[in-house]
Amino acid sequence: MSDLLERLRGRGWRMTAQRRVVAEVLNGEHVHLTADEVHARAVAKLPEISRATVYNTLGELVTLGEVLEVSTDKRAKRYDPNAHRPHHHLVCARCGAIRDVHPTGNPLADLPDSERFGFTVSDVEMTYRGLCPNCASA
Amino acid sequence: MSDLLERLRGRGWRMTAQRRVVAEVLNGEHVHLTADEVHARAVAKLPEISRATVYNTLGELVTLGEVLEVSTDKRAKRYDPNAHRPHHHLVCARCGAIRDVHPTGNPLADLPDSERFGFTVSDVEMTYRGLCPNCASA
């Protein structure tokens, strides 16, 4: 976590209380929070932080590649602090719980040229859907 | 297209002018429209149709499995009338163009049990990202 702050400082980031708090929230719990949840947790640590700042900071972290935006749920973007190991997601269709997963195989190779329509394909994002143990038993 | 209307009627759907128009819009163009675009096209055919009705009808079509919700873009849901042949999506990172694609392989089999966390996994959604020929040459 302090390494994250180090990296950011190394990139010429001006370190402010607000940015530190946002970075701490993301590093603290390895879950996938929405911007609003990040804001709520940030407010708990620094009451006067504003919504705009949280949005700005999240946006900067995404630009810097320190955090990923995930949109498994169609309501709000979620932020994934685990940006350094590529991975996909497994989402509970009922409660929305998200886990990081690492499928085998190379999905990029599974898209034949004839299915590329001239696109330069650079990335795949896979979202597995199902029911988590809790929701399945309910 | 009339088969869509037939199927719906067969399922006890009450057929109204509004629903017919929405179904026609979706069947007419095999592109991925946002709810607002559907609404705009529906208004062209039936000026007094309301936004809420379009949203309701789209939601019902999704529930009935006649149409898929796609959220490749994080702004708005898009609706994919091609619900009967399973497929994935290829999205241009710059202009947002979407194509349906059919990768080879079975991505569900690529998720080992150890990566399922007790979930009952039923579905995968793959989004390939890249640049379309137009945007790549620009």
Place this chain on the structure above:
DNA sequence: GCTTGACTTAGACAAAGTCCATTGTAGGAT
């Protein structure tokens, strides 16, 4: 300890979608 430009703030604004009370109507019953 100043200065300065980057950062933060609050609140207005915007886009996408939902809710609800009221009005309308499809389709079965008569």
Place this chain on the structure above:
DNA sequence: ATCCTACAATGGACTTTGTCTAAGTCAAGC
């Protein structure tokens, strides 16, 4: 053919998620 009624549509207020702006604040270099 007409009537009934449950289901559907309407429109406008509301909510959620996110962006923008003008003015104030402060981290860091000197």
